[in-house]
Amino acid sequence: MRKFSTSVTLMFRELPALERFAAARSAGFDKVEIQVIEAAPADMQRETQSAGVDIHLLNVDMGDFIQGGPGLIGVPGREGDFLGEVQKTLAIAKALAISFVHLGPGRVPQDIDRDI
Numbered sequence: 001m002r003k004f005s006t007s008v009t010l011m012f013r014e015l016p017a018l019e020r021f022a023a024a025r026s027a028g029f030d031k032v033e034i035q036v037i038e039a040a041p042a043d044m045q046r047e048t049q050s051a052g053v054d055i056h057l058l059n060v061d062m063g064d065f066i067q068g069g070p071g072l073i074g075v076p077g078r079e080g081d082f083l084g085e086v087q088k089t090l091a092i093a094k095a096l097a098i099s100f101v102h103l104g105p106g107r108v109p110q111d112i113d114r115d116i
Contacts, residue, residue, distance in 0.1 A: 005056060009035035018043055021051040033057035033102075041092050048096075057100040058093050061085040065106060073106035 006012075006029045008020040015023055017038035024032050031054050034044075048055055063081060065071030072082040086103075093101055 003031070005029060005031035005033050007035055008032045009038070018047045021047045021053050025051040025053050029053060031056045033059075035059045035104075036061070037092065041095050045096055055096055055098050057102055058089055058096075058098045059102045059104055060089045062104045062106070065104065069107075070109065071104070071106035073103050074108055075106045076108070076112055078106075 006024050006027065008017070008024055012020040012023040012027075021032060021044075030052065032048070034055055034057070036059070039047075044055065060082075061072070063069065063072040063078070063085070065073075070078070072078045072085060075082070086101075089101055092098070
């Protein structure tokens with residue numbers, strides 16, 4: 001049997017971030033993912049427990065990628081920022097018992113050769 005989750009970052013946008021967990025549960029989901037952290041971890045934990053859903057995936061922040069910038073992942077010169085976001089995400093994942101962490105895309109400048 002297939003199981004599905006929903007992104008509370010992209011779905012139920014008409015609601016405040018913390019109310020989306022209950023909306024996901026009402027729509028039949030028991031697992032959710034978070035692409036962008038929009039609330040304090042303690043508040044998310046309280047609301048997911050109240051709604052009866054688990055957060056199973058959390059994305060590492062992509063920096064300015066969504067706004068058209070290069071982002072952080074794999075971008076030369078942004079290693080420190082990337083590492084900081086990974087550490088922050090892993091701390092939240094540990095605190096909320098989230099099993100999976102997703103590394104999104106980054107844009108490597110055209111003049112950079114990715115070959116080793």
